[in-house]
Amino acid sequence: MAKWLFKTEPDTFSIDTLKQQKVSCWEGVRNYQARNMMRDAIKVGDEVFIYHSSCKDVGVVGIATVIKEAYPDHFQFDPQSPYFDPKSSPENPRWIMVDIEYQRHLRLVSLKRLKANPALAEMPLVKRGNRLSIMPVTDAQWQEILTMTGQF
Template identity: 90%
Template sequence: MAYWLFKTEPDTFSIDTLKQQKVSCWEGVRNYQARNMMRDDIKLGDQVLIYHSSCKDVGVVGIAEVVREAYPDHFQFDPEGPYFDPKSDLDNPRWVMVDIEYRRHLRLVSLKRIKANPVLAEMPLVKRGNRLSIMPVTEAQWQEILQMTGQF
């Protein structure tokens, strides 16, 4: 099992939306490095920190679990959709998505607190120029963030 951080803008998709839906595809990833992690590294049962960005309360807000490994992101073929990619091919899709299932809400662990914690100094999230929508998290970093919620 591996650990990940998935970033989302809560105005578009939030931890509350995931709780309501129970299971959701994680679509719309259009960065090759993030895509490669989804396609090659993210596996069934992996644990995911849900991170809200571009909002008032930026930070980790919940936990999900990967319940379906990478498969073609069908939104890349929808010419009316925001994730359409005219260069993608049905026989060799360029973009993939995974399915995640809601596990629980967490008390917010803000980006400010994450940046201030020396245990988390090596997280891609806190490094400049390295803020992908999907990022690996070490087990130690995962445990530290859970401890920071005060719930564990």
């Protein structure tokens, strides 16, 4: 099983929302590199860190599990959606999504702490200009972040 970090703005969708819904589609990814990871690499059973961005408390806040692999993001076809893409069609969809299931909240591990940890220096999240909405996480990085929560 692979491990991932999914970024979200908590004003739009938070770990609390996921906990309440239990299962949610991860829609609205409109970056080709992130889309390709969802399409080609993310599999059922993969674990995901949920990361809050663009907010007061930026950082890793919880864990989810992928329960459905890539399928067309139906919001791309809805003219009323902010994720509408007029160049996409049901016959040739450009964008996909996966479904995730809430596992648990974590004590916040802030971006500042992540950047300060030498064991995470190669993590895409802490490197300049390399902050996609979906990023791979190595097993060692995953364990380091879990250790940083102080919960394990």
